[in-house]
Amino acid sequence: MDHPECPVLSSPLSGYLKNNLAPTADDIVKTRILQEDPVTELRSVEELVIEAQKSLELLMKRRECLQATIHRCDTILSPSRRVPDDIWREIFIRCLPSHRNPILSFVEAPLLLTHVCSRWRSISLFTPQIW
Numbered sequence: 001m002d003h004p005e006c007p008v009l010s011s012p013l014s015g016y017l018k019n020n021l022a023p024t025a026d027d028i029v030k031t032r033i034l035q036e037d038p039v040t041e042l043r044s045v046e047e048l049v050i051e052a053q054k055s056l057e058l059l060m061k062r063r064e065c066l067q068a069t070i071h072r073c074d075t076i077l078s079p080s081r082r083v084p085d086d087i088w089r090e091i092f093i094r095c096l097p098s099h100r101n102p103i104l105s106f107v108e109a110p111l112l113l114t115h116v117c118s119r120w121r122s123i124s125l126f127t128p129q130i131w
Contacts, residue, residue, distance in 0.1 A: 007034055088120065089127045096130055 008014060013031055016023055023031060095109035096102050102110055110131060113124040124130060 007038075085123050088123045089129075092120075092124055092127060093129050102130070 008017070008031075011030075011034065013023075013027060013034065016027070092109065092113055095113065097108070102108065104111055106112060106115060110124055113130075114121040
């Protein structure tokens with residue numbers, strides 16, 4: 001990759017990048033000296049990347065925890081929890097088909113109502129009008 005901030009590209013050694021000539025002994029020494037700082041800096045950058053990855057993992061775990069807490073609180077605060085049982089009973093009765101007797105199928109009321117949650121199961125099972 002060509003990067004203007006790369007020292008080797010702006011040095012007399014860059015000619016070796018355009019051909020297959022063997023470097024002279026003097027150019028080998030110069031190249032090794034030129035390579036020292038980038039190798040040291042690369043190690044530092046790699047350490048920073050590892051630390052950043054660890055920090056990101058911790059942030060992601062914290063984010064998941066916060067999202068789960070918010071979701072659980074939303075569940076607790078659900079408006080349907082505050083609907084009185086007698087209102088649910090009336091709603092359940094109105095869910096029944098009006099043109100025929102209900103069939104015992106899990107895809108429609110009243111059996112469908114018993115599979116939503118334990119509260120609905122209890123309310124529906126103790127509402128004789130829907131059976």
